[in-house]
Amino acid sequence: MDDRQDITAILEACAPDFERIEAALQEDFHSQVPFVTEVSGYILFAGGKRLRPLITVLAARLCGRDDGGVFSLSVVPEYLHAASLLHDDVLDGGQLRRGKPPAYKVWGNKAAVLVGDFLYARAIDIASSFGLAEISRVIAETVALMAEGEILQLLQAKNTGYDEATYDAVIFRKTAVLISAAARIGALFAGAAPELVAAADAYGQALGRAYQMVDDLLDYTADTAELGKRTGTDLAEGKVTLPVILAMARAGREEQRRLRGLFASGGGGEDDFRWVRGLIEQTGAAEEARRRAEAQVSEALAALAAFPPSRPRGILEGLARYVLERKK
């Protein structure tokens, strides 16, 4: 089976949903301060894939509720995602975001932080408007965990003694928690039974972990042009991720020392990056990182087995498989 074709077909089948998601996003992001609308629009409409809203919509359908109200709800995880990107880019000094200069480069740090705050708040406001306290709580907890994840990562920067358990605590908070929230609020919106809400949540968590694992691998193995942002940024920022943790465990003493030095000093040049990339490939760390991502995808698929086969289940399965195929 050609998975690339498969995902294209899947996403095409979802085209009407994507259109309604775009319409809902356009409706809700306005502020009384035009500048806020402008900055929000810049990050929200910079070509995001809208996978998080799609997951909310599909999770609701998976749990048997298929009505238009879910589109308004589906913007919530996309707003949270945009808000976190605004803050992350300021904090990390990122240079490219979806192929464009990040908002803080255009409007300054203050604007990026404050519009991020605004989008977090709008997301929570929209979530509250559904009158389901559990949806509000999921979203508030998600924002708290996301902030913790960034902090954990910050505390661990330049630390090549970083272990897999810490890596997991970071990617759970940085990425998985938001994707699982997207699935969970869809299920809650549908009034699903607790065990099905938990299954939707487990799907999102595993999918999110797989997604971040692949992302961290691509930062070493992808082409900058295809990725839409520079490769090697994790090394430059001293951010220790799974491929490096696995390479450290497999490298000789000399190589470990060089790795440690590079992360401690935050990078080195193009040659150093090529060396790290080579080490990750030669030690088998890249392959092993991929296997970890595959295991997460299997978990995601297993979680979906709680639901009877259906069209939304098929699409969610396709999304999980696609994570392993993505090049950006």
Next chain:
Amino acid sequence: MDDRQDITAILEACAPDFERIEAALQEDFHSQVPFVTEVSGYILFAGGKRLRPLITVLAARLCGRDDGGVFSLSVVPEYLHAASLLHDDVLDGGQLRRGKPPAYKVWGNKAAVLVGDFLYARAIDIASSFGLAEISRVIAETVALMAEGEILQLLQAKNTGYDEATYDAVIFRKTAVLISAAARIGALFAGAAPELVAAADAYGQALGRAYQMVDDLLDYTADTAELGKRTGTDLAEGKVTLPVILAMARAGREEQRRLRGLFASGGGGEDDFRWVRGLIEQTGAAEEARRRAEAQVSEALAALAAFPPSRPRGILEGLARYVLERKK
């Protein structure tokens, strides 16, 4: 009547409430990441006056509900306040906060922004836990408005053409909205009728406006030692506030030109500050700014007239009067 004594007596009468507020604050700010707990604690327990939580508690009582549950709710506006201080200090480069170096100076910008995000989220999470959708909405709207307020202020920096309407839009969002939210959630918690919720809200708004007007005046007229932070910071940051707007309107052409130049270049030295301070006093701008604050206090008192006389009403009246007496 000696108002200073008056407020001391009022606050002493509230001592048992303050104790329960502190206990609730201690209970709820913990994170699974010890570092987050540490930074949160630094800002939360830096000697804040806890007036926002007290207002929530008193508003609930004013509306006839006096039970312990309100203390958990009362921490919400204090968390939002702490979160906004963390972000503001990073964005403004503030040098002193409650007499101590601000968190970003101790732990860096990233930590301050992210712990701010965490506290916003915890506040909303706690608010959602009451299962009253309206409380969640008030809090989410408040955070969005607070972010808008900072952005408005940012957009207007160095602009001495700033008018009073814009100043009002800023102080409503920066300060009044949070104090009114503190009052409103207390009333909502008590299950008050809509017109009483609105009266509590109006009290908080007027009190908040008065508070910020006095704050902005003190930045020119107080002693640094008494204030616990430096005076003259608004001038240094090019932040145009009410005393300056009023002085501009009353100053001669030459003085206007110098004022404009000082704000455009962001400050000048100690001599310039003394000159601005003198101008604000000599033109009568200081007196007029004070009168505006007094008018807001009258509005706050008028809003309380919707409630029959009671002990909590008396305390809320005392707080409103105290705003005019405060020296820091």
